[in-house]
Amino acid sequence: MNKKSLLWSVISLLVLASLLLSACGAPAATEVPAATEAPAATEAPAATEAPAATEAPVATGPSCGADSVVLKASFETGFDIPFKLAEEFTKQFPNVTWDISQDQFANLINSTPLVLASDNAPDLLRLPTMVSFAKDGLLMNLDPYATAFGWNDWPVPQLNQNRIDADGVRGSGTLYAMGLNYSLTGVFYNKTLAAQIGMTEPPKTVAEFEDLLAKAKTAGLQPIMIWGSAKSGMGLAFPLQNLMAAYGPVGPINDWIFQKAGATIDTPENLIAAQHLEQWIKNGYFPADVNAIEYTDAAARFGKGEGVFTFNGDWQNAGYDKDLPGSIGFFLMPPAEAGGGYAAMSAPLTFGIAANAKNPDCAAFFLNWVATNTEARKIDVAIGGSNPGGPSDATMPEVSAGSVTSETLAAGPVMGADGGAMDFIANATSSIFAQGWTPELQKMVSGQQDAAGLLKAVQAEYELEIAQQ
Amino acid sequence: MMTVDNRPAALPVSRQTQLNTLARREAFVGWLFVLPALLIYAVFVLLPFLLTIVYSFFKWNGTGPMTWVGLKNYVTVFQAPNLIGTIFNAFWLVVWFSFIPVGLGLVVASVINRVASGRFGEIVRTVLFLPQVIALVAAGIIWGWLFSLSGLVNEILKFIGLGEITRAWLGDFDWALSAVGIIGIWVLLGFCTVLLSTGISKIDPALYESARIDGASWLTEFLTITVPLLKQEISVCLTVTVIAALAAFDIVYVATAGGPGNSTAVPGLQVYILAFTQRAVGLASALAVILMFLVIIVLIPIQRLSRVESAQ
Numbered sequence: 001m002n003k004k005s006l007l008w009s010v011i012s013l014l015v016l017a018s019l020l021l022s023a024c025g026a027p028a029a030t031e032v033p034a035a036t037e038a039p040a041a042t043e044a045p046a047a048t049e050a051p052a053a054t055e056a057p058v059a060t061g062p063s064c065g066a067d068s069v070v071l072k073a074s075f076e077t078g079f080d081i082p083f084k085l086a087e088e089f090t091k092q093f094p095n096v097t098w099d100i101s102q103d104q105f106a107n108l109i110n111s112t113p114l115v116l117a118s119d120n121a122p123d124l125l126r127l128p129t130m131v132s133f134a135k136d137g138l139l140m141n142l143d144p145y146a147t148a149f150g151w152n153d154w155p156v157p158q159l160n161q162n163r164i165d166a167d168g169v170r171g172s173g174t175l176y177a178m179g180l181n182y183s184l185t186g187v188f189y190n191k192t193l194a195a196q197i198g199m200t201e202p203p204k205t206v207a208e209f210e211d212l213l214a215k216a217k218t219a220g221l222q223p224i225m226i227w228g229s230a231k232s233g234m235g236l237a238f239p240l241q242n243l244m245a246a247y248g249p250v251g252p253i254n255d256w257i258f259q260k261a262g263a264t265i266d267t268p269e270n271l272i273a274a275q276h277l278e279q280w281i282k283n284g285y286f287p288a289d290v291n292a293i294e295y296t297d298a299a300a301r302f303g304k305g306e307g308v309f310t311f312n313g314d315w316q317n318a319g320y321d322k323d324l325p326g327s328i329g330f331f332l333m334p335p336a337e338a339g340g341g342y343a344a345m346s347a348p349l350t351f352g353i354a355a356n357a358k359n360p361d362c363a364a365f366f367l368n369w370v371a372t373n374t375e376a377r378k379i380d381v382a383i384g385g386s387n388p389g390g391p392s393d394a395t396m397p398e399v400s401a402g403s404v405t406s407e408t409l410a411a412g413p414v415m416g417a418d419g420g421a422m423d424f425i426a427n428a429t430s431s432i433f434a435q436g437w438t439p440e441l442q443k444m445v446s447g448q449q450d451a452a453g454l455l456k457a458v459q460a461e462y463e464l465e466i467a468q469q
Numbered sequence: 470m471m472t473v474d475n476r477p478a479a480l481p482v483s484r485q486t487q488l489n490t491l492a493r494r495e496a497f498v499g500w501l502f503v504l505p506a507l508l509i510y511a512v513f514v515l516l517p518f519l520l521t522i523v524y525s526f527f528k529w530n531g532t533g534p535m536t537w538v539g540l541k542n543y544v545t546v547f548q549a550p551n552l553i554g555t556i557f558n559a560f561w562l563v564v565w566f567s568f569i570p571v572g573l574g575l576v577v578a579s580v581i582n583r584v585a586s587g588r589f590g591e592i593v594r595t596v597l598f599l600p601q602v603i604a605l606v607a608a609g610i611i612w613g614w615l616f617s618l619s620g621l622v623n624e625i626l627k628f629i630g631l632g633e634i635t636r637a638w639l640g641d642f643d644w645a646l647s648a649v650g651i652i653g654i655w656v657l658l659g660f661c662t663v664l665l666s667t668g669i670s671k672i673d674p675a676l677y678e679s680a681r682i683d684g685a686s687w688l689t690e691f692l693t694i695t696v697p698l699l700k701q702e703i704s705v706c707l708t709v710t711v712i713a714a715l716a717a718f719d720i721v722y723v724a725t726a727g728g729p730g731n732s733t734a735v736p737g738l739q740v741y742i743l744a745f746t747q748r749a750v751g752l753a754s755a756l757a758v759i760l761m762f763l764v765i766i767v768l769i770p771i772q773r774l775s776r777v778e779s780a781q
Contacts, residue, residue: 110745113532132748136533229640230728289618291729292640431747434727435551442729446642449730464549468749469530 062361074125077102081384121354123363140353142175145364157421170258178367179348181386185313191327193308202331216308225307227298228290234438238311242333243273245343257428266455274451314408317385330407343420429465436461525754542755555734565650566714574661582669598659609723661706668702704775736760
C-alpha cells in the first residue's frame with residue numbers, strides 16, 4: 001500500500017507539474033511576442049501602416065465605404081455623448097452598425113491594455129491614459145489620417161495633448177488620439193449667493209477673488225464647495241492648478257504633465273500657489289469634512305445651494321442647469337495681476353484606434369465627422385456641454401442664453417487666445433493622483449503638510465513612478 | 470482432478486490480483502473525481518501564485534516587455550514609506566477585525582447558549598450573520614453616510630451630549646482607520662458568533678449542569694468550560710479574521726479607498742493600485758509576496774495553538 005500510495009503521489013505530482021508547465025507555457029507565449037515585438041511595434045505602425053493608410057486617402061479618402069461595417073467600440077459608462085453620436089452616425093451612414101462594450105473609467109484603466117493587446121481589439125475606444133499604450137505599439141498612428149482630413153490645420157492645442165514623441169513625452173510628435181470634445185474647467189458660482197456678498201461681476205485678479213471668499217466666510221456662507229475623499233480623488237488639485245497658472249507660466253506645468261526630462265512641479269511659482277491654497281484651507285474656505293466628501297456629494301451639495309463657489313469642469317453643466325436652472329454662473333480663474341493671461345485645464349475627451357483594429361478607416365472617418373458634422377456638433381454641445389473643437393471656422397451650435405453652457409462656451413476662446421490650455425496635473429502619471437496629490441493634499445487639509453512639503457512629496461512620488469515605467 | 474486440486478490454491482492468488490486491480494481502479498477513479506478540482510486549483514491558485522513570485526523579480530507594465538531587476542522591487546517596497554506604512558495599518562486592523570469580533574463572538578455565543586438557546590437565539594444569530602450576505606459595496610455606501618459629518622453616528626453623539634467630538638469619521642486622520650475597523654467588526658462578528666455557538670452546542674451539557682450544581686457563575690463557566698473547549702473553533706476564527714485583516718481590501722476600498730492621506734491604506738489596496746492603476750506589476754507582486762509571508766508568519770503560532778490542543 002505504501003508503495004502504491006508513493007506511486008500515486010509521484011504520478012499526481014507529474015500530472016500537476018505538467019499542468020503547471022503547460023499553464024505556464026500559455027502566458028509565457030503571450031508575453032514573449034509582446035516582449036520581442038514591442039520595440040519593433042513602436043516603429044512598425046509608423047513604417048508599415050503609414051503607407052497603407054496614406055494610399056487610401058490619396059485614392060478616395062478614408063471612409064466607411066458602402067458595404068456594411070460593424071464598428072467595434074469601447075466607451076465609458078455614465079457618459080452619454082459617444083453613445084448618442086454613434087446613434088446619429090448610423091442614422092446618417094446606415095451601412096455602419098455598432099458593437100459597443102462599456103465600463104467605468106477606473107475599470108477602463110485596468111482593462112484597456114489587455115483589450116488593446118487582444119486579437120479582437122476595438123476599432124474605436126475611450127482612452128483612459130495613452131503614453132504607455134503608444135509606447136507598447138498598441139495604438140494606431142493617426143498622422144496619415146490627420147494629413148488626409150486636414151486635422152493639422154485645426155487650432156494647435158486641440159491635437160497637441162494627444163501627440164507623443166519618440167521618448168514617450170506628450171505634447172508633440174505622433175498623433176495617437178482625437179478628442180470627441182474639449183472640456184474646460186474653472187470656477188462655477190451660485191448667482192443668488194454671490195449677489196448676497198456683493199459680487200456683481202467675476203473677479204479680475206486672484207486678490208479680488210480672495211476678497212470675495214473672505215466676504216463669503218464672514219457672511220456665514222460656505223465659500224467653496226469641493227470634494228476630497230480618496231474614493232473620488234482630491235478636488236483641491238483643481239484650485240491648486242488654477243493658482244499655479246495664475247502665478248506662473250503654463251509651459252512648465254504642461255512639461256511636467258507631459259513628462260519632459262528634468263521637469264519639476266517644485267518651482268518657486270508653484271510654491272506661491274500652494275501657499276495661497278494652504279491659506280485658503282486655514283481660513284476655512286473649504287468644507288470641514290472635505291476629506292470625506294465624494295465628487296457626486298459635492299456636486300449635489302453645491303446644487304442644493306451649499307457653497308458660493310466650486311471648482312469643476314463643464315462636464316457638470318447639465319447637472320448644474322438641472323439643479324439650479326439659470327442661477328449658476330461660470331468664470332475662468334483670474335490671473336494674479338489685472339490684465340494677465342487666462343489659463344485653465346482643458347482636456348480632450350480622448351478616443352483612439354487600436355493598432356490592430358479591423359476598421360481603422362471607418363473609425364477615423366467617425367472621429368472627423370464628430371468634429372465637422374453640424375448635427376454631431378449639436379449633440380456634442382447639448383449633451384456634453386463642452387466645446388466640440390474642429391476647424392477654427394466651424395460654426396458653434398447655439399445654446400440657450402443664461403445656461404451655464406453658454407458661459408463655459410464663451411470662456412473657451414478667451415483661454416484659447418491667451419494660450420492658457422493645460423492638461424490636468426492629476427494626469428501626469430497614471431497614479432500620481434491616487435498616490436501623490438490626493439494623500440498629500442488631504443494631509444494639508446488636516447494641517448499635517450505645508451505648501452513646500454506638498455510639492456516635494458509629489459515630486460518624489462512622480463520620480464518614483466516614472467522610474468517604475 | 471488436477472484442476473479441482475489447484476482451485477483452492479489458485480483462488481487466493483487470483484483474488485489478490487483481482488483485489489489489487491480493484492483497488493488500483495478505485496484509486497484511479499478517485500483521482501478522476503479529484504482531477505477537475507485539481508485542475509481548477511492549479512490554474513487559478515497555484516499558477517497565479519507562482520507567476521506572482523516570478524513577476525516580483527521583473528519590471529513589467531502588464532503588456533510591454535519584461536525586464537529582469539532582481540531584488541530591486543523588494544528594496545523599493547522597504548524604502549517607500551507609502552508602502553511599508555500600509556503594513557502597520559494592517560496590524561492595527563487585526564485588533565478590530567480579529568481580536569474584538571472573536572472576543573465579542575465568544576461572549577455573545579455563550580450568552581445565547583445560556584439564556585436564549587431557543588428561537589430568540591436563532592434570531593440573534595441570524596441578525597448578526599446578516600452582514601455576511603449583504604453586498605459589501607452597498608454596505609460601504611451606507612456606512613459612509615452613517616459616519617459622515619451629518620450622519621447618524623454624529624447625530625447620536627450630539628443627542629447624548631458629545632457634540633464636541635463629532636467629525637467626518639472616515640475623513641479624519643486619527644479616526645478613519647478605527648472607523649474602518651468598526652465596519653470590520655460589523656462584518657465579521659456574525660461569522661465568529663455562528664461558528665462559536667456551533668462549537669458550544671457540541672460541548673456536553675452535563676459539564677455545565679455539574680458546574681451549576683457546584684454553584685459556578687456564568688463567568689466561571691465561561692472561563693473554565695466554554696473557552697478551553699472551544700480552542701479549535703477559536704483558532705479557526707482567528708485564522709480567518711487575521712487573514713481578513715492583513716489581506717484586507719474590500720472593506721477599505723468601499724469605505725475610504727485608503728484615504729485620508731494613506732491613513733487607512735493597507736497592503737491589499739496598494740497591490741491593487743500598483744498593479745492596475747500604476748501598472749507596476751513587478752512592484753505590486755513584490756508587495757504581494759511580502760504580504761503573503763507576513764500572513765504565514767502570523768498564522769503559524771495560531772495554527773500551532775490548535776494543533777497542540779488537538780494532540781492533547
